[in-house]
Amino acid sequence: MIMEYFWVEGGHRLGGSITPIGNKNAALPLLAACLLTDETLHLHNVPDIGDVRTKLALLSKMGVVVQEGQSGQCSLTALGVGEQQPDVELSRQIRTATLLAGPLLARRGHVVISRPGGDRIGRRRLDTHLLALQALGTDIEVRPDYFELRTDGLRGCDIFLDEMSVTGTEQAIFASVLAEGTTALANVAMEPHVQEVCHCLNAMGAKIEGIGTHNLTIEGVTGLHGATHRIGPDYMEVGSLIGLAAATRSALRIEQARPDQHRMTRIMFGRLGVTWEVEGDDIVVPPDQPLEVQTDFDGAVPKIDDMPWPGFPPDLISIALVVATQARGTVLIHQKMFDQRLVFADRLIDMGAGIVLCDPHRAVVMGPSRLRGQNLVSPDIRAGMALVIAALTAEGVSTIHNIIQIDRGYEQLERRLQGLGAHIERLGE
Ligand SMILES: CC(=O)N[C@H]1[C@@H](OP(=O)(O)OP(=O)(O)OC[C@H]2O[C@@H](n3ccc(=O)[nH]c3=O)[C@H](O)[C@@H]2O)O[C@H](CO)[C@@H](O)[C@@H]1O
Numbered sequence: 001m002i003m004e005y006f007w008v009e010g011g012h013r014l015g016g017s018i019t020p021i022g023n024k025n026a027a028l029p030l031l032a033a034c035l036l037t038d039e040t041l042h043l044h045n046v047p048d049i050g051d052v053r054t055k056l057a058l059l060s061k062m063g064v065v066v067q068e069g070q071s072g073q074c075s076l077t078a079l080g081v082g083e084q085q086p087d088v089e090l091s092r093q094i095r096t097a098t099l100l101a102g103p104l105l106a107r108r109g110h111v112v113i114s115r116p117g118g119d120r121i122g123r124r125r126l127d128t129h130l131l132a133l134q135a136l137g138t139d140i141e142v143r144p145d146y147f148e149l150r151t152d153g154l155r156g157c158d159i160f161l162d163e164m165s166v167t168g169t170e171q172a173i174f175a176s177v178l179a180e181g182t183t184a185l186a187n188v189a190m191e192p193h194v195q196e197v198c199h200c201l202n203a204m205g206a207k208i209e210g211i212g213t214h215n216l217t218i219e220g221v222t223g224l225h226g227a228t229h230r231i232g233p234d235y236m237e238v239g240s241l242i243g244l245a246a247a248t249r250s251a252l253r254i255e256q257a258r259p260d261q262h263r264m265t266r267i268m269f270g271r272l273g274v275t276w277e278v279e280g281d282d283i284v285v286p287p288d289q290p291l292e293v294q295t296d297f298d299g300a301v302p303k304i305d306d307m308p309w310p311g312f313p314p315d316l317i318s319i320a321l322v323v324a325t326q327a328r329g330t331v332l333i334h335q336k337m338f339d340q341r342l343v344f345a346d347r348l349i350d351m352g353a354g355i356v357l358c359d360p361h362r363a364v365v366m367g368p369s370r371l372r373g374q375n376l377v378s379p380d381i382r383a384g385m386a387l388v389i390a391a392l393t394a395e396g397v398s399t400i401h402n403i404i405q406i407d408r409g410y411e412q413l414e415r416r417l418q419g420l421g422a423h424i425e426r427l428g429e
């Protein structure tokens with residue numbers, strides 16, 4: 001098998017316009033939503049990324065008819081889904097294979113869910129999912145490699161989630177929309193993709209109230225129907241592109257970027273001196289930004305840390321880390337939500353970055369540093385993108401291996417960055 005890698009020559013200015021892909025973390029749960037109805041779910045702006053390919057293969061193997069059209073159109077009909085269980089190998093590749101549980105329990109009362117894949121960024125518990133399903137009337141058998149779930153009928157109830165888990169919230173919603181009676185879900189995640197899932201389900205006939213808050217009320221209905229939904233822009237990609245422009249001192253227009261979704265990103269990136277203009281729905285990053293760490297009012301070292309929405313997304317902490325290496329001053333980067341997501345800081349240190357990795361959660365960055373090209377390996381989607389930004393910022397040539405991780409979440413990255421003038425090639429070995 002050919003192992004592809006990126007060859008990157010850094011030190012070149014980028015420029016131009018780019019449109020973000022559809023939100024990965026909205027597309028993946030929405031593909032699972034097709035299992036809640038016999039009718040066709042039409043999705044638009046579905047990103048052509050590795051995780052979507054895997055999810056579509058998983059659904060097709062279960063009998064879902066998938067029709068793909070131009071520009072990210074995808075129609076899914078789950079008429080012929082019988083007793084077949086989700087494929088184990090495919091399930092292990094993506095986090096959201098787990099999200100087949102709620103819909104399949106609602107429709108047929110039995111499902112075997114493999115321990116899921118996704119990014120290896122520390123322990124990723126499923127307890128929020130399982131506790132919610134249990135409260136709704138599911139028996140859970142825990143096996144070393146899988147969970148077997150059965151219900152004789154899901155019944156609405158009052159649930160306070162043990163944490164604001166994104167996919168845990170989506171799971172609870174999927175299991176509640178067809179449950180008997182009303183479900184009150186408290187302490188739910190409200191990320192833009194969770195909101196999108198709710199809006200799409202309502203378009204399919206669900207009765208979900210409280211969208212965009214941490215409390216949802218879901219009145220169970222007896223059936224859902226087909227619908228059409230357009231997936232919004234991927235704000236993790238938008239944040240990555242802002243970071244790319246700032247670190248490489250380039251001017252970039254990010255079109256149809258939903259600037260309203262970047263208020264906290266503006267605050268956190270602002271602590272590194274990064275700014276941008278909003279023109280209609282576009283984000284316009286100016287060239288040659290004087291990146292300078294903004295101390296707190298009392299002169300203390302500031303921090304950039306993650307929180308559930310509307311906090312700063314953990315997926316953008318890796319991007320903030322690489323931008324911080326280019327800013328004058330000292331800043332603390334604190335990845336609170338995942339246990340192993342900052343360890344790629346070692347790769348940036350190899351490239352010449354002034355970083356002290358205090359522990360798996362905290363890195364102190366002292367910038368600016370002149371980065372040098374290196375041979376690199378991408379550990380996960382966002383660290384992979386952060387390494388691409390570092391390589392484009394560095395002097396000399398870098399290679400980035402294991403780009404299958406980057407391809408899981410970014411669509412044709414090298415082609416789209418070449419369009420901005422980046423010296424990046426996809427090569428095989
Ligand atoms: C397919 C998908 O949508 N994946 C996203 C989803 O993953 P996923 O749904 O798996 O992530 P969760 O929201 O469940 O949890 C993320 C991490 O944050 C911790 N946690 C969570 C909530 C909380 O209130 N306190 C807390 O500490 C969890 O213990 C876990 O370590 O959400 C994550 C958090 O935005 C993102 O990084 C992933 O890209």
Ligand SMILES: C=C(OP(=O)(O)O)C(=O)O
Nearest residue numbers: 095118119315381382409
């Ligand atoms: C952590 C991520 O994805 P997943 O939850 O699908 O592994 C991500 O998109 O950064």
